Amino acid sequence: xxxxxxLKMGEPLLLQVARAVEQFDTPELHALIQDMxxxxxxxxxxxxxxxxxxxxxxxxxxxxxxxxxYPDADEVPFTVLINPQLTPLSDEMVEDWExxxxxxxxxxKVPRHTRLRYRGHDPWGNTIDREVSGFHARVVxxxxxxxxxxxxxxxxxxxxxxxxxxILFPGRSLPDE
Numbered sequence: 001x002x003x004x005x006x007l008k009m010g011e012p013l014l015l016q017v018a019r020a021v022e023q024f025d026t027p028e029l030h031a032l033i034q035d036m037x038x039x040x041x042x043x044x045x046x047x048x049x050x051x052x053x054x055x056x057x058x059x060x061x062x063x064x065x066x067x068x069x070y071p072d073a074d075e076v077p078f079t080v081l082i083n084p085q086l087t088p089l090s091d092e093m094v095e096d097w098e099x100x101x102x103x104x105x106x107x108x109k110v111p112r113h114t115r116l117r118y119r120g121h122d123p124w125g126n127t128i129d130r131e132v133s134g135f136h137a138r139v140v141x142x143x144x145x146x147x148x149x150x151x152x153x154x155x156x157x158x159x160x161x162x163x164x165x166x167i168l169f170p171g172r173s174l175p176d177e
Contacts, residue, residue, distance in 0.1 A: 024125035049146030
């Protein structure tokens with residue numbers, strides 16, 4: 001369909017709580033998902049939330065086989081998750097580097113739950129219910145934060161671990177977020 005511009009930190013829509021999807025399997029929903037997928041792939045993203053392209057709906061996509069922005073990350077299956085609900089499966093948290101297409105050129109260490117269960121729906125209204133860990137769990141939490149109006153810098157505990165990619169990772173060729 002189309003590669004959409006990604007809103008950047010400071011845009012008011014990124015700070016809003018997104019509305020629930022009320023109707024599944026509609027041409028509008030499928031068009032939104034295709035636009036999100038085209039945009040995520042074009043920008044080599046690990047995931048994307050509808051608010052990032054200016055649509056305040058509870059829709060996220062994520063997944064990749066290999067991603068040059070996260071070269072050490074395990075494969076995450078491509079998923080469209082609508083009206084997600086996250087449940088941590090333990091209190092264990094781990095800090096790791098995150099970037100975001102809405103916060104270009106920056107990275108920061110963000111604490112996230114190591115294991116969680118996510119539930120929601122696919123574009124046709126079928127239930128998705130998975131238990132995940134590691135980078136998969138991190139990506140889901142990051143994308144679902146966008147639906148609550150939260151950007152990853154808001155979760156950083158130590159701002160000494162937040163900065164420009166080329167300064168934090170000198171000599172490492174990472175695409176611009």
